[in-house]
Amino acid sequence: MSELTDKSKRLQNGGHPKYHQKLAEQGKLFARERLALLLDENSFVEDGLLANSLEEGLPADGVITGIGKINGMTVCVMANDSTVKAGSWGKRTVEKIIRIQETAEKLKAPLFYLVDSAGARITDQLEMFPGRRGAGRIFYNQVKLSGVIPQICLLFGPSAAGGAYIPAFCDVVIMVDKNASMYLGSPRMAEMVIGQKVSLEQMGGARMHCSISGCGDFLAKDEADAILIAQTYFSYFQTPVQVDYCISPIADKISELIPHEQNVPFDMKEVIGALVDKDSILELKELFAPELITMFARLKGKTIGIIANQSKTKGGVLFGDSADKAARFITLCDAYQIPLLFLVDVPGFMIGTQVERAGIIRHGAKMIAAMAEATVPKISVIVRKAYGAGLYAMAGPAFEPDCCIALPTAQIAVMGPEAAVNAVYHNQIQALNPEDRDSFIQMKRKAYQEDIHIYRLASELIVDVMVEPEDLRNELAKRYDLYSEKQVNFSKRKHPIYPV
Amino acid sequence: MMAKVEATIVGIVSKILVSIGEEIQKGQEVIVLESMKMLIPVESAIAGKVTAVHVKESDFVNEGEVLIELEELV
CATH class of the missing domain: 3.90.226.10 (2-enoyl-CoA Hydratase; Chain A, domain 1)
Known part of the structure; x- marks a missing residue:
């Protein structure tokens, strides 16, 4: 040798x-x-x-x-x-x-x-x-x-x-x-x-x-x-998978998975599983801040990045950690041209002394900034509720999604009917005889529900399109294909002052 | 071995689903909290026998507060 x-x-x-x-x-x-x-x-x-x-x-x-x-x-x-x-x-x-x-x-x-x-x-x-x-x-x-x-x-x-x-x-x-x-x-x-x-x-x-x-x-x-x-x-960074393998045998089952009551938890992962190609999911940070899901998946063979609220954990409320997790994932997808899908079912950002002291405002700002700056094809689907700044953080209409899709279960508002009626009519409610309060509250809640009804929001062009849950998979695949040539630069400046 | 089930979020105890002496499964919902107008089930991470329930319905709890204690079933 x-x-x-x-x-x-x-x-x-x-x-x-x-x-x-x-x-x-x-x-x-x-x-x-x-x-x-x-x-x-x-x-x-x-x-x-x-x-x-x-x-x-x-x-x-x-x-x-x-x-x-x-x-x-x-x-x-x-x-x-x-x-x-x-x-x-x-x-x-x-x-x-x-x-x-x-x-x-x-x-x-x-x-x-x-x-x-x-x-x-x-x-x-x-x-x-x-x-x-x-x-x-x-x-x-x-x-x-x-x-x-x-x-x-x-x-x-x-x-x-x-x-x-x-x-x-x-x-x-x-x-x-x-x-x-x-x-x-x-x-x-x-x-x-x-x-x-x-x-x-x-x-x-x-x-x-x-x-x-x-x-x-x-x-x-x-x-x-x-x-x-x-x-x-x-x-997921390599060429698309052959289309023959890209099926979702349960795409028509999505409506059965989503409760109509806004406060009842369900497993958003089951909805995602029905929406994307079979066995195509890779979840990032599964164990960290699980109230927000971040995952790669394939839709008819092509990679997408999904950000979704998980009502099953902590009600799907956004916390400092969940906002950080989302900001990081959005930046990752945007850097490598991976289209984004937001599946929205969010009661809002968490409130209370604990999260305020931990800086939830600046953490939330990171998520909103990262999402706003993302210029890849970006679709938000309002699955159920989208309340308060939660709507903004999840690529609401003001943040240039290529489209905002609503399912019939969608509800968009500054806050839910219970909290809103309490906030607006608190003094009036207190002034009523206790036996009259309940019927007054129910009446006001009903009026509020009608005011924010999703058909009203569609009529006002706040959402771009409404789809039946079982048609969502095809609608998304078509739209990502049509948006694939999108070329947008967010800004020519050197860089923003990051809200870290 | 003793184990604890803690509140996963700050909020109000909406419903207590178990009682002292009851045997519960791993992953079983033991308490429902209400926070941010959402119903938030709290699950037990282990199988066990309930030895103490530290809260009652309508109580305010902080995140991490002990709700229930269990004797782990082997």
Whole structure:
């Protein structure tokens, strides 16, 4: 065997066997096995295998970078090798990551970050931390590439301290349950610096991030599952699926799923399931702020992004977290030309001291701003109620949806009849004899209902079209097709002052 | 093991669907809250036997307030 072949083979084996043993014990795969699962067979070319190879024990300097294909489409990858100094970053590690970002930019190819790293190699800090091509440049590049190429993060192990910003700047983060974690300060550091005693899982575990902090999008049950999710996610950015497969056998059942009473909860996911192509749904942030649903789906083969209110959870009311979740998803879809569908059944934004103190107004403003700026084909369907600022946030008529569709169950108003009658006639009601109040309230509610009746709103051109629930699927597919050539620039200014 | 079912949202207790001693399933609705003029069912995350009901109908509850306690069924 030639010297080069021998050397390359050794480098491809990564770190010491004892570290491979440790991987196996944790249910983890070797970084090269992860890449083999992710990429099309024999499609991978690698850069920088010999990085830092004159030093002992640092194969590829702890990161594998290169280009390959997924489903025939070119992608760039970087994969931390945690068998090499726990996947920590030295000078050449950082340089390799920066270079693959530059390659991805030149090729306009999506970039997959397979993260499993202890963070900076403190012993090498002067070389890798502060300078022009230090680790900061990785994040600078991520920000610059955001919305230009898809950046997808698969988190298999820790993503510590500054390294935690890699997932933060990606479009989407897939975390492996029990093994993946993100944190700025480790539990050990927290105990030293702020005196807090806490486990790694509590501090920054995958489940916490996917359900509470909102930093994670998908909770994968193991590494193979994480890779499958990444491939599935990426498939929505690829060519449309053949139309023969695009059926919804239950599209005519939608009306049975929606209660006519505005305050009775139902499962919006069942409505979506009936509306879109069979088995075509991928839900993002399923465990985080579930009162608002964000998902990719296909409608007659073509990808759409759905934002829907889920009355089954917290009444479908919008909270700070749900508004953040929506803003992020809308921005994602708009950046990559994925048409938006808003399915509206919203009682409004939450009220009360707790949410006001948490800044619900500025969180809500983020959602409204992101939705207003989105110029992809944008359709709002008023499924049931659309009250108050909830109507605005869910792409109401004033926010330039390409059309606003109402189902017969739709109701649009500043607030529902109960709250409105109480607000307008409170003093009058109090002045009445108690036995007369109920009939007065019922009379006023009835008058209010008539005033906001959906046929009246259609007659006033507030909604553009009314459709029967069973015709909604076809109506939407036709309209997305007709709007597909839409070319609109929201503004020529540099950027807005983001309401963050 | 003891477990708690907490209010998922600030609001008024509209209906209590279980009573002390009753065995309930995982995912079963145990209380209906009313908030923002919506009926909001609260489900139990586990199967168990109800050991305490801490609220009555029309009570105001904050998010996270304990509504019901359960003895987990194994």
